[in-house]
Amino acid sequence: MKNPSRTQFACLSALRVSPLSGYKIAETCNAWFSDFWSESYGQIYPTLKKLLLSEDIEKLPPEKGQRGDVYKITPKGLETLEAWLRLPAVPASFRDEYFLKFFGGSVVPVSVHLEHLARKRLQLDALLASAQTALKTLEIVPHPDKDYWTLMARHGEISYRAELAWLDEAEKLLKTKQNQATNQ
Amino acid sequence: MKNPSRTQFACLSALRVSPLSGYKIAETCNAWFSDFWSESYGQIYPTLKKLLLSEDIEKLPPEKGQRGDVYKITPKGLETLEAWLRLPAVPASFRDEYFLKFFGGSVVPVSVHLEHLARKRLQLDALLASAQTALKTLEIVPHPDKDYWTLMARHGEISYRAELAWLDEAEKLLKTKQNQATNQ
DNA sequence: GCCGTCATGTAAAGCGTTACATGATTAA
């Protein structure tokens, strides 16, 4: 395979913690993993079918009051996940539109960039807040992997703070630039 | 359009600074923009054809000793770029395999995670070094957009430093974890 | 003459989002 889809590993990662429906897997990815991963329904359901065929997951017998299908990871699935976890991570190739726009520099007025920065700040504030909420929540969660998950949340906290520090610097410089332009 | 390709804007952004061949555009994207953007040849050449048709770029008359085709942005192309620059940036959706693996926690031994961290450190060291080289280079570059480009490099420096700080924290905690396991 | 770089291009394959369709259950 050239670009093996990693959706299967995202699914297995979520199911490793507890059995879930396809819907809940998507929810988990887009909440727990939101800082570094996303999945769409159009990707998850076909993947679950494949994982069923390969016996990496199994469908649990429906319990009363249960909606939809609930999947559980199998011992084989855990092995599949483990094997992948051992492989070196393929470095993420960012494509952050934001900086491409920044590179445009004087093609647009400084004010346009300042607006972009302001939007970015709102997003970062929200992301930082959710990382901090996650840290608080994790304090009272008993789980063998608590340390890993806490470190993940810490990563969010640290990098969002760094981004915000950069934002301060960028805004300051651009505002100076704007004033110079006005005073000329 | 649903997912309008941003390759065209990457091309226009590069050509805005100076006329380039398709090959050089790819080089520029994967060097200058490497922190936040990537393009492949299979994407660039078809895009250049489209941009020619829409008259956003034009082919320069071949000069002696020139290899291949060299493209230049047109006034219309500059307008196209400007219009896009004014639009709010679509937030980047990361898919960083690295953290998905980290989430796997105790599925693999601590040593596996420490190896992942060590690899990540090497990558970050290299990225930080290149950001710092860029900053030095920019010091002596006279260009109206120098400030923007410097801020971009500063973003790299700041965020890579933050990542490295997190790495220190993560390594420390995981090593403690490893020792505890050994001493039991 | 040969290799490395510069250069252009296409085809295949697969990834992934979006939009759409559908329906059950539950809470207001």
Add this chain to the structure above:
DNA sequence: TTAATCATGTAACGCTTTACATGACGGC
């Protein structure tokens, strides 16, 4: 009963990478 949520699924579309093919030019 009406809306929101939970739930499953598919089809279209286009993006993107990868691999491959080809060839010119320059330096050794």
